[in-house]
Amino acid sequence: MKIEATTAKAYQLVHDGILALARAERQGIRIDTEYCEQKIQHLTRKIQYLEKKLEDTKFYRHWQHIYGRKTNIHSNHQLSRILYKDMKIEPLKMTGKGVQGATDEAALEQINIPELKTILEIRKLAKIKDTYLGAFLREASDGYIHPFFNLHTVKTHRSSSSCPNFQNVPKRDKEALKICRRALFPRPGHMLVEADFSSIEVMLSCCYSKDPTMINYVKNKKSDMHLDMAKQIFIFDKLDKNVPAHAILRQAAKNAFVFPQFYGDYYGNNVKGLADWVKLPQSRWKSGMGVELPDGRYISDHLSTQGIRSFDKFTEHLKGVENDFWNNRFKVYNAWRKAWVAEYRKKGYLKMLTGFICSGIMGKNEIMNYPIQGTAFHCLLKTFILLDEAMRKEQWDTKLIGQIHDSIIMDVNPNEFEHVQLTAHKIVKEELPALWNWINVPLNIEIDVYGVDQSWVKPITS
DNA sequence: GGAACTCGCCAC
DNA sequence: AAACGTGGCGAGTTCC
Numbered sequence: 001m002k003i004e005a006t007t008a009k010a011y012q013l014v015h016d017g018i019l020a021l022a023r024a025e026r027q028g029i030r031i032d033t034e035y036c037e038q039k040i041q042h043l044t045r046k047i048q049y050l051e052k053k054l055e056d057t058k059f060y061r062h063w064q065h066i067y068g069r070k071t072n073i074h075s076n077h078q079l080s081r082i083l084y085k086d087m088k089i090e091p092l093k094m095t096g097k098g099v100q101g102a103t104d105e106a107a108l109e110q111i112n113i114p115e116l117k118t119i120l121e122i123r124k125l126a127k128i129k130d131t132y133l134g135a136f137l138r139e140a141s142d143g144y145i146h147p148f149f150n151l152h153t154v155k156t157h158r159s160s161s162s163c164p165n166f167q168n169v170p171k172r173d174k175e176a177l178k179i180c181r182r183a184l185f186p187r188p189g190h191m192l193v194e195a196d197f198s199s200i201e202v203m204l205s206c207c208y209s210k211d212p213t214m215i216n217y218v219k220n221k222k223s224d225m226h227l228d229m230a231k232q233i234f235i236f237d238k239l240d241k242n243v244p245a246h247a248i249l250r251q252a253a254k255n256a257f258v259f260p261q262f263y264g265d266y267y268g269n270n271v272k273g274l275a276d277w278v279k280l281p282q283s284r285w286k287s288g289m290g291v292e293l294p295d296g297r298y299i300s301d302h303l304s305t306q307g308i309r310s311f312d313k314f315t316e317h318l319k320g321v322e323n324d325f326w327n328n329r330f331k332v333y334n335a336w337r338k339a340w341v342a343e344y345r346k347k348g349y350l351k352m353l354t355g356f357i358c359s360g361i362m363g364k365n366e367i368m369n370y371p372i373q374g375t376a377f378h379c380l381l382k383t384f385i386l387l388d389e390a391m392r393k394e395q396w397d398t399k400l401i402g403q404i405h406d407s408i409i410m411d412v413n414p415n416e417f418e419h420v421q422l423t424a425h426k427i428v429k430e431e432l433p434a435l436w437n438w439i440n441v442p443l444n445i446e447i448d449v450y451g452v453d454q455s456w457v458k459p460i461t462s
Numbered sequence: 463g464g465a466a467c468t469c470g471c472c473a474c
Numbered sequence: 475a476a477a478c479g480t481g482g483c484g485a486g487t488t489c490c
Contacts, residue, residue: 076469095469104470130484139483156480158474165482168473176472201474241486263478373474405474405480451474467488474480 007355014151017381020388021149021159024400027411028144029166030185032455036133037138039179043129050122058116062086073119074126076103083111090368098288124176132180135164145184148401151381155366157356158405159381167404169456181456186411187399192450193417194459195383195424195441196407200376205262206441207353208371209336213329218441226254232321233257233274235306236300245294252277257321264365267322271315282311341367353438354378377441379432380406386427396420414452421447 020050054060054073063082064071072078077100084091084101091101101107104125108116139145147158147166161167169184170176186192197203199218202225206215217225227241230253239246256273259407275282278299285308289300300309308314324438326334344350344367349359352371356378362370380403387408388400396412398420424445433439448459 072486077486080469097468102469123470127484130471131482135483152481153482158480160481161473162482165473168471169484170472172472180472232469260478265478266476269477349463365477365479373480377474463490465489468486470484472482 002157006357007351010157010352010355010357012314013354013378013381013385016385019149020400021151021403022234023388024384024402025146025148025398027401028141028146028407029401030143030187030411031136031145032183032185033137033140033143036137036183039132039183040129040137042178043125043133043444047122047125047129049289050118050125050397054115054118054122057115059113062186073122077086079103079119109332111184112285124173125442126180128170128176132169132176133183136183139164139320141277147402155353155375156370157358158377159403161402161404180458184456186450186453189452190398190411191417191452191454192456193410193412193420194407194448194450195410196446196448197376197428197445198379200379200443201262201372203439203443204372204376204379205333207375207438208340209333210440211330211332211336214333215340215441224250226250226258229253229258229321229325232324233318234278235303235308235317243294246292248277248291257318261322261325263369267318268315270322271311271318274318275311275314280311284310335409337368340371353436379428382432382435383424383427384408384421386431387424390423390427417449 003020051073060071060073063073063078066086067078068081070078080091080095080100080103083103087109089101091107093102093107094100104237105120114417136145137212139147145164145166147164148162149166150162151157151159153160159167170180184192202214202218205211206218214225217223223423224241227239230246230249231237231239234249236249239249241247241250252274256277256440257270260270260273272282278290280300285300285304287301287304288298291299293299293302303314305308308317321420341352341364344362348369349357350362350371351357352375356374358370358374384400384403387410390396391398391400396419398416399411400408401411402409408424410420424447428443428445432443447461449461450456450458451460454460
């Protein structure tokens with residue numbers, strides 16, 4: 001696919017953006033190579049130990065019996081054959097291209113063979129060692145890595161990063177986070193600072209759709225879309241998000257319903273994710289199942305009082321929630337979606353608020369997601385450009401060093417921190433809305449600060 | 463022996 | 475009726 005800017009204002013943004021990003025690439029990110037080397041050795045030994053442990057099992061000997069000298073526990077192709085052909089286990093899901101049984105984490109967890117846990121553990125450690133620490137070392141030069149930030153590779157006009165990819169360093173898995181991010185440091189006496197746009201894709205959904213309900217959700221600090229959805233999905237009149245059990249319901253609604261729905265998913269998939277979150281099985285429910293509620297009851301008992309006693313009944317309920325979500329709660333957004341898709345089908349291309357054009361054959365979900373994703377990134381990019389401008393004009397010692405779609409990573413001189421923070425806020429709250437009159441909601445950033453001379457592991461704020 | 467593919471997995 | 479968007483990258487495998 002050919003990716004180009006296509007209008008004058010889009011071209012200008014890419015032009016300025018490339019230059020600002022190139023300056024960040026040139027600065028680079030400080031890396032502790034000694035740590036990487038030591039940690040790689042440590043992980044290698046750990047992996048060797050797990051491999052030895054595996055080799056001492058019946059499961060492995062069986063594998064060896066089939067593959068002989070070619071036996072390779074890192075081969076998912078071999079593993080798929082062993083499990084699904086040889087041991088005749090019924091595969092619960094197939095791989096993406098659909099020809100063999102899947103051997104990903106979700107699939108292996110469903111199979112009751114203890115050796116598979118060891119394989120998963122090896123996979124996780126190998127990923128950390130090879131994809132992250134190994135790549136950091138390979139790319140390190142004089143104590144710095146210089147990841148590329150590309151603006152010409154992505155269909156949605158977002159960015160990508162490579163050599164190494166700075167945009168996928170582990171964060172969710174706390175162990176992986178600690179090991180990988182411990183390698184990256186600020187310059188001596190400086191601190192790493194990360195400025196994240198708050199819910200930027202929701203903001204852009206407001207800009208495109210002008211949906212009043214959605215706008216109210218992001219403007220009104222007391223309202224909470226995910227909590228409201230949790231109430232509706234799990235049928236509660238009241239939920240307090242500060243109660244841990246309620247916080248889980250809110251997270252479930254957010255991650256297994258709201259986000260997937262905006263990406264184009266449907267209730268039949270969402271219901272599985274929701275059941276996972278609240279630990280309910282995909283079958284009939286009995287008393288005492290699932291997560292515990294603050295009053296000591298379990299979620300299955302609560303739903304039972306609402307007439308929902310099985311996964312199937314819950315699915316039916318969720319179908320109603322989905323219908324209400326699009327035809328009632330966010331009906332203006334839904335109308336925009338329909339009109340937006342119709343317009344693309346008439347013209348054969350779509351044009352973003354920032355002037356970028358996407359053409360080619362697209363499905364419904366792509367037509368809806370591209371403008372949101374692309375334009376959200378353009379807010380980040382313009383902010384990056386303006387920060388870079390201020391930095392050079394005022395000769396900051398602080399440096400811009402990277403970007404992850406909706407966040408900017410800086411290497412900050414502590415004496416300049418207050419000023420940098422003020423400048424960033426001024427850009428997103430005042431300059432951006434003044435520049436782009438289609439911004440109809442308040443943009444905001446959250447700032448995370450890491451300690452002076454400390455790695456990228458744990459922010460000392462927020 | 464390298465290119466191109468699949469699979470799995472990390473991020474937003 | 476159908477049904478989750480965007481990337482990069484390592485290892486294994488297959489093709490030429």
